[in-house]
Amino acid sequence: MRAMTQRQKEVLSFIEHFIRDSKYPPTIREISDHFGISVRGAYDHVKALKKKGIIQTDSYRSRSIGVLGNKNEEPLEEVRKIPILGTVAAGLPILSEENYDGTVDLPNQLLGPKGEYFALRVRGDSMVGVGIMDGDVAIVKHQRTADSGQIVVAMVNEAVTLKRFFREQNRVKLQAENPQYPPLFTREIRILGTLAHLLRTYE
Numbered sequence: 001m002r003a004m005t006q007r008q009k010e011v012l013s014f015i016e017h018f019i020r021d022s023k024y025p026p027t028i029r030e031i032s033d034h035f036g037i038s039v040r041g042a043y044d045h046v047k048a049l050k051k052k053g054i055i056q057t058d059s060y061r062s063r064s065i066g067v068l069g070n071k072n073e074e075p076l077e078e079v080r081k082i083p084i085l086g087t088v089a090a091g092l093p094i095l096s097e098e099n100y101d102g103t104v105d106l107p108n109q110l111l112g113p114k115g116e117y118f119a120l121r122v123r124g125d126s127m128v129g130v131g132i133m134d135g136d137v138a139i140v141k142h143q144r145t146a147d148s149g150q151i152v153v154a155m156v157n158e159a160v161t162l163k164r165f166f167r168e169q170n171r172v173k174l175q176a177e178n179p180q181y182p183p184l185f186t187r188e189i190r191i192l193g194t195l196a197h198l199l200r201t202y203e
Contacts, residue, residue: 004052011035011045012054016067025065079105080117088120088138088153090127090162090176104137104199116142117196120153120160127151127162129177136200138162140193151195156186162195 004012014034018026026034032042046065049055058064081103104119111117122136130151132138138153146152152165154174163174163184174184 004049004054007035008045008049011042012049012067015055015065019065019067025063027062079107080111082106082117082119082139084119084121084137086120086160087123088160088162090122090124090132090134104139106139106197110197111139118142118193119199120162122162126176126178126181130164132162132177132195132198133200136198138195139197139199141196142193144191146191146194153192153195155190155192156184156188160192165191 011031014031015026018030028039028042028046031046032039035042046055046057050057054068056064056066056068082105083103084101086101101121106117118140120138120140122132122138123134125134132151140153146165148166150165151162152174153160153162154165155161156174161174161184163176166173166175168185171185171187172189174186174189176183
């Protein structure tokens with residue numbers, strides 16, 4: 001089988017992303033409009049992809065393009081929807097909103113094959129020393145234990161906070177990364193997870 005041309009690769013990529021975003025395939029007209037080519041030109045590219053066994057179509061139905069895959073091409077990167085569960089304080093602890101607040105998409109390759117993750121919106125400036133800013137979205141790996149020195153999301157007195165975790169002889173220290181904030185010492189703590197990634201939006 002002959003390799004795809006550059007234009008055929010672009011058409012295939014458009015079809016794949018269109019299906020992912022819209023949950024249904026594009027029409028020939030939508031392909032031609034996207035690339036600024038004639039309907040006949042778009043049809044020829046689709047026909048060539050079908051001949052190479054990469055897609056399937058049904059000439060009797062609109063929006064019938066289906067991607068079969070191509071072993072010679074890298075697959076589209078799969079993403080995982082991470083639930084945003086509320087707000088975490090990077091200052092004095094505040095109550096988590098606890099309610100579902102949408103999702104954020106992250107590639108599986110970034111997260112790894114194992115583990116569960118959730119996201120929280122950061123409020124406050126106590127972790128600016130390690131680059132965690134107010135408004136960031138913290139991606140947290142759900143786990144109930146942590147090693148000393150890790151940055152954790154923890155519940156203390158029914159409040160959720162983001163701090164660096166240190167285990168001492170008979171208590172736990174939660175250390176800010178801003179000298180304006182004193183450390184928190186406690187014997188009652190529930191670790192919700194460890195910081196895995198940060199997302200930041202620049203306006």
